[in-house]
Amino acid sequence: MKRLLALLATTSLMFLAGCQAQQKPDITVTSFIGYDIAHAIVGDKMVVENIMPWGSEMHNFEPSARNITAIKDSKLFIFVGEDQEPWVKTLGTQDHALDLSKSYELAAHNHAHSENHEDTDHQHDEAAHTHEEETKTHETTEHDHSHEKDHSHEGHEHDHGSLHYWTDPTTYVQLIESVKKEIIKVDPTNATYYETQASAYSTRITTMHTDFDQYMQSQDHPTVYFSGHNAMDAFADRYHLKIVSLTQDYRPNADLTAQQILSLKTSLKDAQATTLFIEELVEPRVAKSIQDSLRQDNIEIEIKELHGYHNISHDQFKAHVTYADLMHQNIENLKHAINH
CATH class of the missing domain: 3.40.50.1980 (Nitrogenase molybdenum iron protein domain)
Known part of the structure; x- marks a missing residue:
């Protein structure tokens, strides 16, 4: 009898594990960035799947047929941007998609910090933050990534000069806000929970940013x-x-x-x-x-x-x-x- 009970218990666990493995994702993402933000917000309220394998190279990723199915079946699809992920264009219009590269505006810089700095490689003004030097080297990309601010999304202009926009923490907290809003649209019942989670994560990053910014101003x-x-x-x-x-x-x-x-x-x-x-x-x-x-x-x-x-x-x-x-x-x- 004990052996039978043990066998039944093992079978049940295997069945549950199989069900979990086959569970369809509520949110499909294409990167660690998308996963990190979505998972921080939803916790265990929804299933988030990153279709890019952990430890793999982001720039060379190509989705499988299963990945494409997961994207189309999920409630929300989050990707980094067509410059980084040109294969996204082949999906056509996805009403449930969020392009992170169009989900932020470059935050104002501390211009006083760079005053009288003769060696600076960047020029700042009140409306734009240009860095042409790096973009001249991106000869293999399909687009011109210069800061002409001719891209817009929902009536807002965005600075697309950096392919790696997420490395700026002030941008990252904006991405958290954008993802949170889309998640709440998908699941308004748990809106309060998502607001709390997003706020806590943004605060953690903003605190580190503020401290490091002050440190760098002293250098x-x-x-x-x-x-x-x-x-x-x-x-x-x-x-x-x-x-x-x-x-x-x-x-x-x-x-x-x-x-x-x-x-x-x-x-x-x-x-x-x-x-x-x-x-x-x-x-x-x-x-x-x-x-x-x-x-x-x-x-x-x-x-x-x-x-x-x-x-x-x-x-x-x-x-x-x-x-x-x-x-x-x-x-x-x-x-x-x-x-x-």
Whole structure:
């Protein structure tokens, strides 16, 4: 009898697990960014599915037939933008879709912080925040990403100069608000819960942003060095931080030249920098090569991660790592680099 009961219990658990695995998602997203925001808001009220595998490269993702079905059957579809995900265009018009790239307006910058700074790479005015230098390098993209502010959504103008707009925390809190509104449309019954969840998450990110912004205002326009593709431009703009990157290309697997590697090594050496940053989910072979080469010159540098939030590993997903967690990690790593 005990063996029979044990068998029945095991069968029931397997049945329940199978049902959960086959449960259709209420919200389908294409990235860690979409997942992080939606999951933070809905908790266990709805099922959120990220169709991009954890640990995979965001820029090269192509959806499967199952993914397409999940998108069309879900109540809400959240994607990063057609510039990053050109395959979205093949879906046609989706009434339940939210394009995050059109769901924010660039927040005002602290212009006083950059006054009398002769080396700044960016010019600011009251209406726009341009950074033409980085966009000239995006020759492989299908669109011109210059800041002409000729895109609009629901009567508002948006700044689309950065492909990695989500790295700016002030933008991220706006994305939280936009996603929350769409979720409430889908499930108005739990509106109060969603409002509370969204507010708490926004507050956490805003608090870190405010503290770090104040810290950066006390610094003399620091420069850090990044052995990766140019993914943190929006973040750097927000805090008036200069990031010297290995390549300006937006693709992490872009071909590198010996001259690019030598240039970054020389910059590190000339600046007497002690930290070299690497991007997430990419084997840091180049960074380690530079580190070893500098060591031969009796120069020691640390290698630390500067996370661009493109994706997280499967282990990080299981550990419930969030954008806020990664933002905190980035801030601590940057402070370490600036202070040493």
